[in-house]
Amino acid sequence: MSEMVSIDFEQPVSLVPGGGVAAACSTRHAWARVPAEPSRAERGALKDRIRQLLREQQAVLVAHYYVHPDLQDLAEETGGLVADSLEMARFGRDHAARTLVVAGVRFMGESAKILSPDKRVLMPDLDATCSLDLGCPAEEFSAFCDQHPDRTVLVYANTSAAVKARADWMVTSGCALDVVRALTAQGKKILWAPDRHLGDYIRRETGADLLSWEGACIVHDEFKGLELELLKEQHPDAKVLVHPESPADVIALADAVGSTAGILNAARQMDAREFIVATDTGLLHKLRTLNPGKTFIEAPTAGNGATCKSCAHCPWMAMNDLAGVVRVLETGANEVHVDPATGERARLPIARMLDFTAALKDGRSAAGIAPGIGVA
Numbered sequence: 001m002s003e004m005v006s007i008d009f010e011q012p013v014s015l016v017p018g019g020g021v022a023a024a025c026s027t028r029h030a031w032a033r034v035p036a037e038p039s040r041a042e043r044g045a046l047k048d049r050i051r052q053l054l055r056e057q058q059a060v061l062v063a064h065y066y067v068h069p070d071l072q073d074l075a076e077e078t079g080g081l082v083a084d085s086l087e088m089a090r091f092g093r094d095h096a097a098r099t100l101v102v103a104g105v106r107f108m109g110e111s112a113k114i115l116s117p118d119k120r121v122l123m124p125d126l127d128a129t130c131s132l133d134l135g136c137p138a139e140e141f142s143a144f145c146d147q148h149p150d151r152t153v154l155v156y157a158n159t160s161a162a163v164k165a166r167a168d169w170m171v172t173s174g175c176a177l178d179v180v181r182a183l184t185a186q187g188k189k190i191l192w193a194p195d196r197h198l199g200d201y202i203r204r205e206t207g208a209d210l211l212s213w214e215g216a217c218i219v220h221d222e223f224k225g226l227e228l229e230l231l232k233e234q235h236p237d238a239k240v241l242v243h244p245e246s247p248a249d250v251i252a253l254a255d256a257v258g259s260t261a262g263i264l265n266a267a268r269q270m271d272a273r274e275f276i277v278a279t280d281t282g283l284l285h286k287l288r289t290l291n292p293g294k295t296f297i298e299a300p301t302a303g304n305g306a307t308c309k310s311c312a313h314c315p316w317m318a319m320n321d322l323a324g325v326v327r328v329l330e331t332g333a334n335e336v337h338v339d340p341a342t343g344e345r346a347r348l349p350i351a352r353m354l355d356f357t358a359a360l361k362d363g364r365s366a367a368g369i370a371p372g373i374g375v376a
Helices: 040-056 069-077 085-094 106-115 138-146 161-165 176-185 196-206 225-234 260-269 283-290 322-331 340-361 366-372
Strands: 002-007 030-035 059-064 081-083 099-103 120-122 152-156 169-171 190-193 210-212 239-242 274-278 295-298
Touching: 040 059, 040 069, 040 322, 059 069, 059 085, 069 081, 069 283, 069 322, 081 085, 085 099, 085 106, 099 106, 099 322, 106 120, 106 161, 106 340, 138 161, 138 190, 152 176, 161 340, 169 176, 169 340, 176 190, 176 196, 176 340, 190 196, 196 210, 225 274, 239 260, 260 283, 274 283, 283 295
Parallel strands: 059 081, 059 099, 099 120, 152 169, 152 190, 190 210, 239 274, 274 295
Antiparallel strands: 002 030
C-alpha cells in the first residue's frame, strides 16, 4: 500500500539581466506516493526475491544516494552501484547486464536509456520525478533558447531527455565549474538551466556571462541560512557541507561546497568529527556507513520563513521501494522508453561532457578538446 502525498511548490519567475523573464513555468502542484515501510520479515523476503530475479534475468540494480537505505545496500550487495545520476548511467552502459533497474527519479532512467539504448531499463515507479525536471518543460525551454541564439546552452543532469536534446552541453554539479571556466575562456556566453541556485553559484565562482532559467530543487531550496547559523552556534566545531543547489546564504556558510560525491569526499578527508550536511538526507546513510566515527547532522529546513515542503528528503525519491523492484522484475512493467531520435541528440551533450571530464582526469588541458567545446 502507498500513501498519496500532495506537494505545493512554486518556481519563482524573475527578471534576468538585460530585461525579460527567465522562466515561463511554475510547478504549482505535484504529488508523490510514499510506499508503506515493510516489516523486518517482509524486508528480508523482498530482498531475497530481488537477488533471485536479478540473477535469473542477468539484471543489475543501480541506486541513487537519495533512495531508501535498503535499496542502496542491496544494489552494492548484488554487484550494482550507488552513485549520482551520471555514474549510474555510465555504470549501466559498461556493465554486461542486459537489464538495468534504476532506483531514482525519471530523468535518471532516461539518462541510463540514452547511454544504453539497446538495454532494457526498468524503474520501480515511472511517476517518480524531480521539481527541476517538472519546472523546465522542453517546449518552453526551447523557446527560451531561441530567444538567445548567441549563447551556448548548458543544462544540468536533472532535466528530461528532450531538454538535453536541445542543449550543447550537459553538466553535473561536479564538473559544471570546470566546463563553464573553459567556455568562458573561449569568450562564450552561457544559457543555463534549470537550477537558479546552482546557476548563481557558477556565475559567482567563474565570473561567466550566464543567463539562467529560474528553477529550483524542492529539497535544497528549503535550507535556511539563518537557521543554519543558529545550528552552527550549537555545534561550533562542526564543518558545514553544502550542495550547490542550495540558496546563496546557505552556501556562504559552507566549509565545503560540492556534489554528492564531493560531499562524500569532503567528509572523508576533513579531520573534523562532526558535520552539518545541507543536502537530501538520503545521503546521510552513505556518509555514516563510510565514516563510522563521525557524526552527521541534518541542516535545517524548518524555522524562520520555512514551509518545509520536503523536509530535506525528496518525496519522489521516496517512491522507490523493494516491492517496486520486485514488481518490475516479475512483470517487466515500468520500462523506460526514449524516442530514438531524441536519445541520439541528447547523447551528444552528455558525450561532450564525458570527453571533457576524461581529458581533465588524464591530465590533459581542456584546450586539448577545444574543437568539442563550442556549440553543436
